[in-house]
Amino acid sequence: MSYLDMDLLRFTTAGSVDDGKSTLIGRLLFDSKAIFEDQLEAVERASAKRGTGEVDLSLLTDGLRAEREQGITIDVAYRYFATPKRKFIIADTPGHIQYTRNMVTGASTANLAIILVDARKGIQEQTNRHAFIASLLGIPHIVFCVNKMDLVDYDEAVFERIKGELEDFSSKLDVQDVRYIPISALKGDMVVKRGANMDWYQGPTLMYLLENIHIAGDINHIDRRLPVQYVIRPQDDRWHDYRGYAGRIAGGVFRVGDEVQVLPSGFASRIKSIDTEKGPLQEAFAPMSVTLTLEDEIDISRGDMLVSPNNLPETTQDVEVMLCWFNERPLVPNGKYALKHTSRDARCMVKEVKYKMDINSLHKLEGDKAIGMNDIGRVSLRTTVPLSFDPYNRNRNTGSLILIDEGTNETVAAGMIV
Amino acid sequence: MHNYRLTHLKELESESIHILREVAAQFEHPALLFSGGKDSIVCFHLARKAFFPAKVPFPLVHIDTGHNFPETMRFRDALVQEHGVTLIVGSVQESIDQGKVQEETGYHASRNKLQTVTLLDTIETHKIDCAIGGGRRDEEKARAKERVFSHRDEFGQWDPKNQRPELWDLYNGRKRPGEHFRAFPISNWTEMDVWQYILHEDIAIPSIYFSHEREVFERDGVLYANSDFMRLKPEERPYMRRVRFRTIGDMSCTGAVDSPAATLEEIIEEVASSRVTERGSRIDDKRSEAAMEDRKKEGYF
Structure with a gap:
């Protein structure tokens, strides 16, 4: 296979600060030779200055001065690497601050989401949140990596128990393809190489999956x-x-x-x-x-x-969306916003908030209709001109829209048309 | 049944063309920042494809430090002539003559930082509301966080901590009077993608990207091209050496690399086995850990 035959896989990585996400990304980048000597030296110098003793790979992605000074990731960072089979774009999203906003942004263009689960802790509240956002944003492939297997003696029973719990939860989500891999990002098992510690696991390594998962079928080639x-x-x-x-x-x-x-x-x-x-x-x-x-x-x-005249999208001024709110200023009931949908610019009014989602439990909060920063809710919009759209789960391009505050021009929300 | 699959270069090309068309549709006076380097050449090539069979509907802007490689200037002029595009030149020398900036002095003097003032002046004079640049996210860590449509306030400043979320391929170019945007159509390309695309599309680039004999001297481990713009220290002795340039900035901030690569295929092979980034030869980035971020906040490219 040559460079001119490679295709492109975009993926996000979700996880909190201490679940080994940076270590995993670092390993993928290292082993695909996407980290250069001058970058590594810079990270080593910066790590030494902090005196943590270990090379902190998050310094590779935390590019802004404020991020390095405060030791936090502020924004989505994009990283690039390639193997002889594929080129990869990682949208690396921070664990804490602005979590929903950043993960939604990174997920909007992703083909695949890697969600890390700590083998010692099993499913956490945020695991559910990550999986829900991945499914809401229509990511076709979710890979749960049960990480830190080295700290549970590479025990098959631990992996199987967590996998069973994840399967129960995933059945509630709208995702076509869910995979489970036991890994140790630190030691390298099942990331790029199989390692010698988990012979009981017969499935692919993470890298094999990333290189070979079928993505051409994810694009809608039916509705013109x-x-x-x-x-x-x-x-x-x-x-x-x-x-x-x-x-x-x-x-x-x-x-x-x-x-x-x-x-x-x-x-x-x-x-x-x-x-x-x-x-x-x-x-x-x-x-x-x-x-x-x-x-x-x-x-x-x-x-x-x-x-195509025999396969029309819906065309109407009344649109129902799952809305993710990004701005400090909460959604104004009956408020008016500028709207962008495909190449169409319009304005809209918020007619009704149907409910807010509890994104940890997946419960609908019918009584709570206040949509503030990082909230997700189901909302009815009335637009100034008709929009031609498909439901988001049928077409991510014709089913997505953003809302813009007409006073500040900030992008305040993203909507997935129901 | 056909195999409806795009190669990654075709997918990147399609994304970039979409971005360029969004710029043309959303702004009244866009312009393409053109340095004569490979990234801006690729951007121009993509713009030609985006608007074919019409001409590229915006001018090129060159911020001229006066310290250019002569080969780059010849290339620029030939390209402008061949494609009949308008070229706007913003001159750093003029900014100096007008007293808007002060020339740096000493051995490490560079006009790199001064460019920002000239750039912002040029944007204001020509009422440019969106300046398209060839910046890539893989180049530098501050760039990795930048939006494709990147907002600038009325002072031309970038606020990295307060950027608009950017989802799907919906780009928000709304702004107040006096503000402007930078747009980066090849954000998602890597250095390797750019070289592969140049090879695949047979795009002409300046000769100094290829191996050639040149008079150079060494300073702080960097090979500089000897020119009238550089002040030599007494112990620095220029000599002939076989080199090429991996990136092109002005002569005072671009280091040469030892290289026998005389064809695109050889360059690609060299890039593939290289263990340092292309910015490794850029002295402008090395002034501090946040050199790029600081310059970008002020309005740099």
Whole structure:
């Protein structure tokens, strides 16, 4: 396999401060040679200054001065490494501060979530929280790593007991693919190498799983959706009258000759060409960025969506979402916010808060409708213009939206359309 | 049944094109910061693809320290001519002449830090509301935390602790008058991705990325190109050596590396086996542990 055949896997790592997350990431990076000598020397120097005796790998990801000074991670950090099979992007999210906000952000684009469980402690409240957020954000693959197996004598019974508890909990979640691996991030067992301590475990190592898990099927190649991002009109004699509809395909496959319908106007046409700078294509699929031309001249602008006429998304001004709130200023009932959905800008009003989730117990708090920072709740929105969408669990691109405070311009919430 | 699968380079390309189109759609006067280095060249190449068959709908901005490699300047001018794009030059020398900044003195004098003032001036003069840059998150630890759409207040400052959450591919470019944005379309690319893409897409780059004979001198373990911009210490003796540059900044802050790599394939092989990051040859990053963060807060690239 060559570099030009590799695909891309994005994953998040969830865990608290002392469960070995940094050690695990450090090991993955070390063993794939993604840590360079100058980086390692810098971390060694900084660790020595703190006098902890050990090399603190979290210093690799904690890039901001305030983070190093306070010994905390403030924000999502992105790390990159590659093996001969795949390129990986890790969204490493901090354990404490702004937990929901950061994990939701990291999870929004992830194919896979690694959730660490301490073998000595078993399922903790936050394990449930991590798993719930991963499933809410539609991450298709969850890998529970039961870590620190070295501290429980690599005991199969411990792993099986925790695995059983995790299975019970996971059955309540909407996740397609859940895996369980016993590991020792510190000693390396079952991370990259199998090690000699857990012959009773027959499954793959974590690295084998990351390299081989099937992700091409996670993208929706059924529902044809192209949010129009930009209309290309060259002011040039050679391309007289050219109108290209540019966007990133959010679902399905588009072929030359296919019928398409424009939403919300409802006009129909056929695809005349799919153009790229390297020549025309016969077909294109999600998540490619493309430019289409149509047989007929129709009025289409940014925010419209091209879809298949026999497979329409829902188009309405009334939207139900699971909303994650990010801002210190709580959600204002009946408040108005700016909204971004695909390439569409709109405004919306919060019509009703249905309930708030207790993200540790997964109970619906029907009586508690105050949505503040890091809260998740089910909310009805009324939008100024119709949105064309699919439910989030069918399409993460056409089913997601963000809310923006019109006064401060801050992104205050993320919504998954129910 | 087809195999609808994108390679990772195609997926990165698609993400970057989407970002560039978002910039063009959300802002009135965007511009591409163009240093003549490989990352900004790749950004320009991606912009050509994003808007084909139309021309790239924004100008290039070069912040000219006056201490450039002549090869980079020739490359810049040829590219501008070939593709018929507008080039805006912000001159650090002019900022010095106008008294807005003071030239550093001594052996370690560099115009690197002065660029920030010229950059912010240029952004203001040309009413640029989004400056597109070739920064990558794998380059440096402060960059690893930066958003794709990165907000700057009316003083051009970055507030790393108070960044907007950025989810899915929904980019929030809303701002108040006087504020602006930086956008980083190749945030998720690594150095290796950039080189592989240059090879795969057959993108032209300045000759100094390839191995060549050059007059250099050593200082603090770094090989500098000898030029009129550098003040030699009495014991420093320039000599000819076979080198290339792994990154390109201005001549006062970019170190050369010993290398026989004369083709893209050889460069890729060298990068793959390298045990130090490309910023390892950048003296500007080494001034302190938070050198990049401090400069970025003030409005640096």
